[in-house]
Amino acid sequence: MKKILIVLLGSLLILGGCFQMNEKTEEEKEQEGTTPVQDYVGQGFSFVDGDKSAERVKKHEEEIKQEAINYMKTTYKTDVKVNNVVPARNAAVVMVECEEPIQFHTSVIVSLVLNKDDVGSARSDEGEVEKAIVGGLYAKAYKEEFEHLDAFAEKIAKEYDLLGMREEAIDKTASVGYAEKYYFIAIAASYYPNVYNAYIENPAIPVDELRNLFLKDDPSNEKMAIAMNFFAKEESLPKKELVNNLASEILQESRLPKGTYETTVYKNLIVNRVGLPDGESIDAKDIIK
Template sequence: MMRKIVSVLLILLVTLSGCSETNEKKEAESTTPVQDYVGQGFIFVDGDKSKDIVEKNEAEISRRAIKYMKETYKTDVKVNNVVPARSAAVVMVEAEEPIQFHTSVIVGLDMAKKALDPKEANVVRSEEGEVEKAIVSGLYAKAYSSELQNLDKFIQKMSEEHGLYGQKEEAIDKTASSGYQTAHYFISLSALEFPEVYKEYLMNQDVSNM
């Protein structure tokens, strides 16, 4: 079984070796070892132009992101980070129950007025297919929890034997949006490949196993 699950996951998983690749603006003067990285310097293109607006309205931006996830995807999430971006804030959120995954929500800004748009329904969105992908990856992890626990033990053993480092939990929380993710890998599955599973989740979030 272990060999089977590893073979399948080799197709689905991307091993992480450093900071999140979703970060579009790297620290210019130095790099940070993965074992020391906790999300510092994480910002998107032109985020410096919206930083003040985002910081001033962080509580409301977070509220809108949480509401969007609940209303659109029937899922409760917590906000781990609010990141300035071009004319928007990217809210890094995490679902813990009944499935676990990381994803992001985009809250648009009115740059001309230096404020949030009062019509939140017009400016809160997610990248096409990204939340759906995250949900399916969380369902996959739930369905194969025993196998993933074995995989985690195997990776831990290899890490100790060969001095390998994975991402810190704080870095994952602040920067990750790829779905189910651990220090060493994430699971990426399109909802288009499992439409019935995704639809079933939207109708019933009482997930015990799959």
């Protein structure tokens, strides 16, 4: 009798697990899963306890968007557009993009007032918007060099049969600052106080002045990092030799923006809920140009 009871309990537990799996929504499945980088456009992107505030965020979405836009304009003298509003714990994370006078992606956190059906104030994580601004200013100061980097990155991606992030994914999930398909600028704004302060005083600061200020804050360009990120077309990683060859081509290429280049090749999959690569990667030695 005990054996029969144990078997029955085991069967019920298995069935219970199946019922729970069947009850999961498509959104929950997306959040738990992965997607090939070529198909990832932000599906399932989420934050902790976002499900608990999703209804309120949806109800107040327009107010939340405007709060984020106002925050960027008031605090950083910068106009942005909203690409995504993502529910979070007692808040919404608003993914925003600046297109003029500089380009960058960042995020703003808009709180929800506890025990009230109302939207609170906006804020940003320390240093996040500042680094996005400085990255955008560097791309503006060296526009031709970055245009050459775009073309060069596209060329070597095709040469080695590699992929990059889709624009839709960057818009909906990225808050790293200046980001393109195959790279982003990875810096701390605290390294460039003269550059940042000059922008806050005058967002229309001329390119020549920007270049002088970057040289003043970082004469050898050693603090400027450009992360080159590529993805394999398959789930398996390419050989280390391929990544080293990529790094060698970057080293030999002229007319690229100055800085330290960090070259990485990831597997093909993106983790939906965080919008970041899944699994292992191969890194090349950093290159200073």
